[in-house]
Amino acid sequence: MTALMDAVISPELFCDVFDAAPDGILLVDQAGRILRANAAMQRLSGHPAQQLQGQPLGMLLPAYLRDKHEQLVRNFFCRKQTRPMRAVAQLEIHRSDGSSVPVDIALGFLQLDGQEVAAAFIRDISDLRRLQEDMRHHAAHDSLTGLLNRWMFTQHLDQAVMRAQRIGRPMALLLLDVNDFKLINDSYGHSVGDQVLVEVARRLRAGLRAVDVLGRLGGDEFIVLLPDLWEVAQAQQVAAKLHRLLAAPWQLQGYAITVEASIGIACAPHDAQDGQTLMRYADMAMYEAKRQRHAQGVYYQPRMNRELQERKRLHDRLQRALEQGELQLHYQPQVDVVSGQIIGAEALLRWTDAELGVIAPDRFIPVAVSTGLIFPLGQWVLETACRQIARWLAQGLELRVSVNLSAQQFRQPQLAGLLQQTLARYAIPARLLELEITETEAMSDAEEARQVMQQLQALGVGIALDDFGTGYSSLAYLRLLPVSRLKIDRAFIGSIHTRPEDARLVQAVIALAHTLGLPVVAEGVEQPVQLEFLRLHRCEVYQGWLFSKAVPAATLGQLLLLQQAGQAQTLP
Template identity: 35%
Template structure:
């Protein structure tokens, strides 16, 4: 039997209207879902993004049914009492995933669905008949109620408010409201709500990520420059001496490469803590990029006061960092600039601080330097030099000089160290301290280092082919060379190409290269398996200890020139040199002192049984032909 039997034509029309409304809503929802897919450019959204996008469109569709169609149905059915409890409304209230409520003109809940109850933490019966005003987390509830009566009952609204959950905590919701009328009479408003506390937290998170460094919690470059600019342009701060320092950790890339990024990240967090330890409310510290930090001193004072602050900062960084039980010694280089001129802006002062930092790096690191206006021309010269450096290798402008190494007992030459020089066509002989830092910055240091290794081996074989005494040639390895996976293969190929026996090649590494003791030991064992010798250069200035030396296949220690230089005046340096010689011999290592420049230094080293010396007292670095003459015994120094 047909379900339409016994119904009047009017009832059938009403049923048709209802069915049409539901059919329209279903079609609309499908279309709107497709629209969300199209609008987002066929991208998969996160669940929350997709949910809220479809919720808005779903709300519009439901609003259409309730606001447009339900009043029509109610009017046609003659519901003068404005009952909302029709099967259609009850179905929408029950099954809608959106928190939905109907509020009377007086501000009381007429109806709520299960989603609304869950959102607010109340049962339906606890909300129906209750005013919504106490649930609003605001001191201006009455103002909001007046706005509700004036606007929300008349026009559709979209707003965000904070409400109070039954348990007492506050959270944000987004509401979409539409007036609900029957026969021209307002019966309230229908309200769709959505918890946006996660959304707000995401916004705050995005805002935080835009202006703060996630690892250290310090302001990032963007926020720092904004605050720096604001401070410089502030009338109240205009007369203060505002200074900026730009700090870079020395050898941080080596730490990362040796121990891994996690180890490096732990170091950066501890550095950030030390940098902020003694700052005032007027100062701002920031992580600019990688291992680079900046500090703005809001009231820098005089030059001596400023330099004193920075020196204290350097001293604080020299204290060992404890990382996973491993004591790590770190140094830093700092460039300083301040607002001497009224028209100095943040970007200009930052460039000056960076230029000062570059000067420190060139001059040996682990220091600080205040920017000088006289550097403008030298900065341009630096750029020109960097440009010329890129072509120097292909043009054959590099040459090697060799500094002899002598046995202290018999005075015989027992080796030479290969030292690169740049024969510039216009500038003449450019010393290494001017172009090696540029080569490291540009990445050319590996190519240049490979050339030095090849040329030194070729020259040594040439001396031997002339019938001269066979001696080893020492070649310095750069950090980047040492970290190459194919270093052993390169050395092996160069020895093969030049015909030089491996025992006549001595590779010099620095202490900093041995921080990752396992990797360093593995690499050095591969090299010594070829037959080459390994020396530890600049010993006493870096990270190594004698315990580590026991596990490394090293045959010789080179005492750093900074200790040798002052052994006559500094009792501490003299004691260090004597201790290195003694302990080196206890480990069956040869010991050579570099930087020997006078008779007194030589006699001290001889007294303490240093094996070999190298320095200007016996010979400066000279060309290959002069080394040949020395080996023949015809060259006089």
């Protein structure tokens, strides 16, 4: 190209170079008329040579540029400055069929037949422009669903918040999380999971106005911007509509798929005056909706922020307590109904914080579950219980200890391996360890529970089905689960002497367990009349404050030694 610029060449060489060039070339005289066009330029413009020759160069330009271009040609010949490619932005030429082609252009001079002419080298940059557009699109959109990504959505959000403040009309932000999406991935595979997300995006888009903005934050989280509302109550109506659209079942690769979402709502300028805070508040409301499970949409409330700060403080203090060895296990004796002898104990976690005081498990366990701290916490409980079993064995005391497993622990794939390593580390018989899983968790996926329980049973540990009677067990599955014992929930035991229906229920559970060949443990026994009822109906074991609350290991050890010496007594 530069060899042609400002050069004098032979006509033969010029023709060869001119027609072989891959870029379009136009030779233009000082009046702006086209003298010659090479083959590439003819293809690019759609005009044959005879239609171009002698015509003003402006014929290839948009109409609004033609008058200005004539002056540019005159200035160009006066100054005679060459110009390289990429010096002009957003230039297009018009083709013969009326379409436009984005081009780049370089300019120079040469001598042709004794006169000085301008040489315009014109390059089709359609592929480059498409690549740039694709890059801009991918930078702003989610590659799977085509929705706006987090970055681009926040640009729309910031503008909407400012508009809401300016015009005095509210806007709302809806944050949606697909419930149990991991279960879909695990059950059907990630390809089906991806198609579910695409379908969720399609249904959400179908339920929104043209002015509404829909984005995907990542994973199974979607976000909706509702600008220019008349009242914030409209947001709840939209949330309910989206909830219904998502809940409608559909067939996907032969599977019947049903999706439910948790939706959190935050509004501006009522809740927050900036987009970042609004997203944080919508996220809090979404987690509140997830806790309520079937709520169609939950509005942010200031208490949620306070509760979040409290949970964060609990998490930080709990993590410190775990690292600093400030947690304790207490043990509640499990007692033979007939003999009154201690035959086991349930390990219960206790925490007294230097700043927060005594903190009940029902306050800090949910925090551990929601933050993932339940895994190291659960392993600490297992380790501590096994270590204590080993210490009692060293004293000549053999006692079975029950440890509660969270749903997250129960589902972790490496559970059996971790348990086997722990038992080996403390060299204790597996039969002295019993794991408790709630009936509700076991029956949420009975087949998965059966497989996990079989792995645990193969190690030799016992498995107790906890809180029995509070869930919805299928007897068909229950008889297949390798369970060692059933535990009747304290909610029923506490009222067996005042509510005949609860007494009948407890009696039926005991009879059912015996039919399945399973012993029964009754929790929460606090009064002699309750113990007498259990004895009458042949319940094997009980635990509760009637005999003892949960006590430190040393206290229970002393009681076991007294029992071994024939001097057993109940604890206050």
